[in-house]
Amino acid sequence: MEDRYAFLADWYDPCADLLRRYKLFYYPNDRSVEMFDVRKHKIFLRKTKYENLLLRDLFVGNRVSVFSRQLNLIDYGDPYTATKLGSKKQRTLALIKPDAVPKLGDILEIMYEADMIVTKAKMTKLTCVEAKDFYAEHESKPFFKDLVELLSSGPVVAIELMGDEAISVWQQLLGPADSAKAQKEAPLSIRGQFGTDAAHASDSVTAAARELEFFFPSKAGEGPPNTAYCTDCTCCIIKPHAVSDGLAGKILNAISAAGFEISALKMFNVDQANAEEFYEVYKGVVIEYYGMKTELCSGPCIVLEIHGSDTPKTFREFCGPADSDIARHLRPNTLRALFGKDKVQNAVHCTDLPEDGVLEVEYFFKILDGCGQ
Structure with a gap:
């Protein structure tokens, strides 16, 4: 049987001011798509080749464009797709620290080569209070003060990464916490290459959810502000x-x-x-x-x-x-x-x-x- 993946997708129809729901089918062998109108119970788009949609774009929470329609992928359309594509998918925070922001381009390339998907990104500048809140769990540690000072010393870039086993993959890409150790034991890691602490990595699914909410809150208007001057x-x-x-x-x-x-x-x-x-x-x-x-x-x-x-x-x-x-x-x-x-x-x-x-x-x-x- 031909391999096929299914997703439930919502599309806002601005002309009718309605939210329409479809089942989106994707055939990776020939990169074709098919859409079924859930409410009307009929085919909306017959199987058609569409090379602009890639398999790595298909995950719950993403927004994809199919023939100029912006579809929000809200759920998996069948157990096979959920098992095949969703079982290993994770989100994690990659926080690029001030000393590594100049290397942001290189770090993004490393993420891309590791098949990680950047789903959110924002440059911001944390105050000392915000940095302390972010690292609250380390408050009793001897290195807490240094962590806070570094994190609040300049702009940081917060990134939401999506991928299979994203938490462990990002930790491996980053390398050992001690950059000197990383240079010896993992010279190809980010810390090994750049010789700095470089970035923060979430250490668990729970921590990732909490830390992502810190930088990308679900409620609009909250979270650390952007760094735009809006002059010159x-x-x-x-x-x-x-x-x-x-x-x-x-x-x-x-x-x-x-x-x-x-x-x-x-x-x-x-x-x-x-x-x-x-x-x-x-x-x-x-x-x-x-x-x-x-x-x-x-x-x-x-x-x-x-x-x-x-x-x-x-x-x-x-x-x-x-x-x-x-x-x-x-x-x-x-x-x-x-x-x-x-x-x-x-x-x-x-x-x-x-x-x-x-x-x-x-x-x-x-x-x-x-x-x-």
Whole structure:
């Protein structure tokens, strides 16, 4: 029998203002999909090849795009799928500490190579009180003060990782807690390579749930705030196709290597209404408007605030021409030339007009982010 996985998926129909439920079937052999309307008890989409959906995208809680419909995967559709795909799935916190934030791009690449999926990410700055709350269980330990001082000494990046046995896999990638020991016993681990404490790893399912709630609370408007200045800045969006292809780490490394300051970072799942609102200035102006809008809400993207004087102009030049093919001919070292595919899937969005830099950053980090400052 042909291998097939099933999920229950919800789709919000904005025209009818209704939440519609489907059973989504995925056939990994030929990467085709099929959808069954649960309420109407009939086929909604016959089996059709759809190469934009990958098996690793299929887990409960994720949002996937199928022919421009954003589907929220709410449950497994049958016992076989739950056993085959869900039995080993875990979520864990990877907290990149201030001394390793400059190595964030390298760390993301290591995560991607280990088949870990970044489902949430946020740069924040913890106060001493917040750092003490996070490490409350270690309050009686002799190293508690040093932990708190390090964690509150600069920006951190909190990441929710999803994967098979994610807790133990992330611990192994990180290596022994003592970086000197890691360099000797596990030189290829993150601590072994970078020679610092680098990051925090949850040590159990219970701890992971508590620590993820600390940084990514279920109630909107709570949790540590983002680090956006919203002044002297420009906006950069690492587009969904680049995130899905595991290029985020390489793009972050390229941006840092070029001397740009990444002052804020957050992963967003942009819905269709917000994508239309954000790209409204391009409507009727560029023929790629519909494709740009569809791409932005096709999966998670990573939004950056790039801070510094004259940044909108210099960063736009660094991104290169909007058409990646043209960029490869004219400016082969730009971001879009190196990581883009075409004029829509061109790796990154950057602010076009200098006067719009603050507005675009504010749109994400103040309006869409409930924890904005």
